[in-house]
Amino acid sequence: MGEPGPLAFFLASPKGGRYPFQWVKFASGDFMSILRVENLEKSYVKGFVPKKQKVLKGFSFHLERGSITGFLGANGAGKTTTMKCVLGLAQIDSGEVLFFDNQPLSLEVKNRIGFLPERPYFYEYLTGEEFLTFYGQLSTKLSRQDLKSRITQLLQLVDLSAARTKRLRDYSKGMLQKIGFAQAIIHRPDLVILDEPVSGLDPDGRLALSELIKQIAKEGAAVFFSSHLMHDTEKLCENLVILKQGALMYQGRTDQFLEQMGVSVEVTAFLSGQKKTFAALASSDAQNLIRDLVAQGAQVAEVKQVRKSLEEAFVETALRGGAR
Numbered sequence: 001m002g003e004p005g006p007l008a009f010f011l012a013s014p015k016g017g018r019y020p021f022q023w024v025k026f027a028s029g030d031f032m033s034i035l036r037v038e039n040l041e042k043s044y045v046k047g048f049v050p051k052k053q054k055v056l057k058g059f060s061f062h063l064e065r066g067s068i069t070g071f072l073g074a075n076g077a078g079k080t081t082t083m084k085c086v087l088g089l090a091q092i093d094s095g096e097v098l099f100f101d102n103q104p105l106s107l108e109v110k111n112r113i114g115f116l117p118e119r120p121y122f123y124e125y126l127t128g129e130e131f132l133t134f135y136g137q138l139s140t141k142l143s144r145q146d147l148k149s150r151i152t153q154l155l156q157l158v159d160l161s162a163a164r165t166k167r168l169r170d171y172s173k174g175m176l177q178k179i180g181f182a183q184a185i186i187h188r189p190d191l192v193i194l195d196e197p198v199s200g201l202d203p204d205g206r207l208a209l210s211e212l213i214k215q216i217a218k219e220g221a222a223v224f225f226s227s228h229l230m231h232d233t234e235k236l237c238e239n240l241v242i243l244k245q246g247a248l249m250y251q252g253r254t255d256q257f258l259e260q261m262g263v264s265v266e267v268t269a270f271l272s273g274q275k276k277t278f279a280a281l282a283s284s285d286a287q288n289l290i291r292d293l294v295a296q297g298a299q300v301a302e303v304k305q306v307r308k309s310l311e312e313a314f315v316e317t318a319l320r321g322g323a324r
């Protein structure tokens with residue numbers, strides 16, 4: 001690490017001292033590794049007859065500063081367990097988890113991480129403002145006044161200013177998701193881990209959250225989030241980590257993943273006088289499709305190669321066979 005940056009100032013500042021009111025910047029831009037996970041293994045004892053089962057089968061990945069990484073995998077693939085292991089909420093069997101240029105998890109490291117769990121618990125008698133004040137007091141050393149203006153800023157960011165004094169029990173699922181996100185970034189973390197953050201949001205809310213994620217990544221934080229919404233993930237994430245049954249299927253750039261997956265094929269044909277378009281995921285499937293269509297007396301009008309969407313590529317890799 002180079003010379004101490006504002007973070008060191010913050011840590012050294014006396015209790016009640018002013019917290020620098022910008023995102024905590026890196027010391028001198030010389031450490032790029034935000035999270036490094038090496039050979040992560042985790043078992044749970046499961047089943048009617050209790051038996052140890054490996055749910056994370058020894059995989060590695062890393063996140064860099066300012067990156068947005070989508071964490072994909074079918075239900076039960078191990079995404080939530082990975083996040084819990086990374087955050088020290090679940091004990092790992094073996095492997096290593098290192099933060100901010102290879103430091104192990106410590107209180108100081110935790111202070112620089114924001115987390116939105118898959119099923120957060122909300123004290124429903126609190127108002128949005130009280131909820132953020134509670135977490136802000138836990139995770140920041142902001143003075144009352146600074147915390148108040150940070151909360152105003154966050155409520156504006158997530159478009160909940162009008163619900164500031166409403167109790168959380170009157171919030172919709174999407175509103176809770178948004179206030180949960182605000183809680184995760186209240187202390188301007190350098191690593192933001194979000195477990196299915198967009199699942200309860202309408203398209204408008206998802207777009208707003210995507211913009212926020214982009215903004216915090218631009219300011220230097222690494223964002224790591226799991227999602228089932230491929231369209232949003234494809235647009236937002238430069239990087240992907242894909243799990244299949246606890247094993248790593250892919251880690252790397254989204255565009256390279258889509259390139260590796262090749263193209264899909266669209267076949268347009270006239271069948272019983274009607275024009276129909278059929279999709280095939282691979283050219284071998286397309287050849288079979290064309291043969292079947294011709295055998296049924298169809299007239300093939302057009303065969304077109306189309307770049308696969310992340311959704312198609314994901315279904316092929318993580319749900320069915322495997323990467324080609």
Ligand SMILES: Nc1ncnc2c1ncn2[C@@H]1O[C@H](COP(=O)(O)OP(=O)(O)O)[C@@H](O)[C@H]1O
Nearest residue numbers: 044046055073074075076077078079080081082
């Ligand atoms: N606390 C637990 N005890 C036993 N098994 C668990 C526990 N948590 C998760 N699992 C199992 O670990 C596997 C991975 O689960 P999870 O990490 O929740 O997957 P995902 O988040 O990708 O849907 C699943 O088979 C699940 O049943």
Ligand SMILES: [Mg+2]
Nearest residue numbers: 079080081118
């Ligand atoms: Mg999960």
